[in-house]
Amino acid sequence: MLLDSTASVVTGTVVDAKGQPASGGSLQVRRLSSEFRDFGGFGGPILPDGTFKLKLAPGEYEIEAHGIRPGSVGTMPNEDQLMGLTAVSVSSAPVSDLTIYLGSAASISGRWLFEGDSTPPSDVGQLRIYFSSSREVICRSGRSEIAADWTFHIDGPSGTCMWPQMATGRWTVKRVMYDDADILDRPLKLAPGQRMRDVQVVFSDRRSELTLQVTDEHDIATREYVALVFSRDRAKWTDPTRFVRVYVPQPVPPAPATSRPIAGTSTTAPSPVAGTTGTTAVAAPRPERSDAFIGLPPGDYYIVALDDLAVEGWRDPAVLETFVAGARSFTVGEDEKMTISLKRRTIR
Numbered sequence: 001m002l003l004d005s006t007a008s009v010v011t012g013t014v015v016d017a018k019g020q021p022a023s024g025g026s027l028q029v030r031r032l033s034s035e036f037r038d039f040g041g042f043g044g045p046i047l048p049d050g051t052f053k054l055k056l057a058p059g060e061y062e063i064e065a066h067g068i069r070p071g072s073v074g075t076m077p078n079e080d081q082l083m084g085l086t087a088v089s090v091s092s093a094p095v096s097d098l099t100i101y102l103g104s105a106a107s108i109s110g111r112w113l114f115e116g117d118s119t120p121p122s123d124v125g126q127l128r129i130y131f132s133s134s135r136e137v138i139c140r141s142g143r144s145e146i147a148a149d150w151t152f153h154i155d156g157p158s159g160t161c162m163w164p165q166m167a168t169g170r171w172t173v174k175r176v177m178y179d180d181a182d183i184l185d186r187p188l189k190l191a192p193g194q195r196m197r198d199v200q201v202v203f204s205d206r207r208s209e210l211t212l213q214v215t216d217e218h219d220i221a222t223r224e225y226v227a228l229v230f231s232r233d234r235a236k237w238t239d240p241t242r243f244v245r246v247y248v249p250q251p252v253p254p255a256p257a258t259s260r261p262i263a264g265t266s267t268t269a270p271s272p273v274a275g276t277t278g279t280t281a282v283a284a285p286r287p288e289r290s291d292a293f294i295g296l297p298p299g300d301y302y303i304v305a306l307d308d309l310a311v312e313g314w315r316d317p318a319v320l321e322t323f324v325a326g327a328r329s330f331t332v333g334e335d336e337k338m339t340i341s342l343k344r345r346t347i348r
Contacts, residue, residue: 008090010054012098014046014065014083017193021050022102025067025082031059032087056090063088064158065100068129081105083158083192103192105142105156110178110199112150114171118205121168123202124148131188139190152201161188162240166201172295174204185242189266193211206335207295212247213341214291223249225344226309229293231321232300232329237317246314249291261272298334302327305342 014022025046046052046065054063065084082102088095114120115239121127128154129144163184166173176184177200210229216222231243304327313319330340 006092007055007057008092008094010056010063010088010090010095010098012052012100013050014052014067014084014102015050016067016098017103022046022065022067022082022163023050024048025102027052027064027088028066029054029056029161030062030064032062037232038281042080042133058090061088061090062086062159063098063100065102067102067241081156085175085192101192104194106158106190106192106194107142108154108157108196108199110152110197110201111123112146112152113202114205115202116171116205118170120150121171123168124150127168129154129166130164131157132164133159133161157190158192159190161190163188163201165240165242167295168203170205170207171203172207173201175202176200177202180184185236204334208293208298208332209295209337210293210303210330210332211337211339212291212305214337214344215341216344217346218299219343221321222344223251223291224250225305225307227291227293227303227342228309228320228323229296229301229303230314230323232302234317234321235267237320243299243301244314245293245296246309247291247293254331285335296332298336300329300331302329303340303342304328305344306347307344309347 014027016022016027022249024278027043027113029043042052044052044204063086067082067084084100084102084106086098086100088098124146125148127146129146131139131141133139138196139161140157141161142154142158144152144154146152163173163176173184175182178196178198212227213274214222214225214227216224225248227247229245229247230237231241233243236243302324304323306323310319326345328340328342330338332338
């Protein structure tokens, strides 16, 4: 990040759970913005007396402190790694006496459950849980482990996190239960030392399938389009979200050529014309392919087929709002199979 002459000085102290100054460590600084994701490319040291000093341009920031328990050496287990997090608003005036409290890293534990008739996945050892970051706030997923009995443990997640849109085979995540509430679509703010236990991650093999039939301006079937599905509930136009989806059909590869004899020629003797063989190439029919949204959560949606869509445009609520007029509405239920016909719209 480039700093100009208006940068302000931010000073403070990092302290442990007993209120004693930390004996060293490091800081990572992230700019909070609704327009971009800052993954924290700069920061500074925590001095031996626990103090720190930063120069920041005016704006909103999140400062993350990292330290270790006194006496820890070598490879540190999770409980010896300490972290703290605070937000700060910087103007042209200096910011002083900021305090960041260190605590042990957060942890989450629980079990995966499966609702349905399919066989649960067999590659449990290869599965991991990776949280998603929002556009404004960064999340660190930590390290996850899933055991053969489908219990799991996540060490060291931090920040504000969203449960990922996990899927494996026919199984997709349906809900995440904690303290009798579904937290699947809620931001999860993880504080230092937080312990979340008995979390139930519920998967289902009963998934919806929305098949598309798209035509162009001449009413000719086409696979050259961008399909956009987004919830009719504007509160779900967040990032990340399960309720806004984009589908771009993959081009069908050309089928291998087959040969058939030209009338009046031999299929075995070479053609008397140099460079020809007495046969002609005929393209085999292209296989039918299904364009579909798989696993949309039950609910009420809009859908449009477009000739183009700006990169990341589907993440912008203002862009989604422009598509509401003229979009087709539909409702999909769990395990429902439906087909929707659309005419491709031109974006000018």
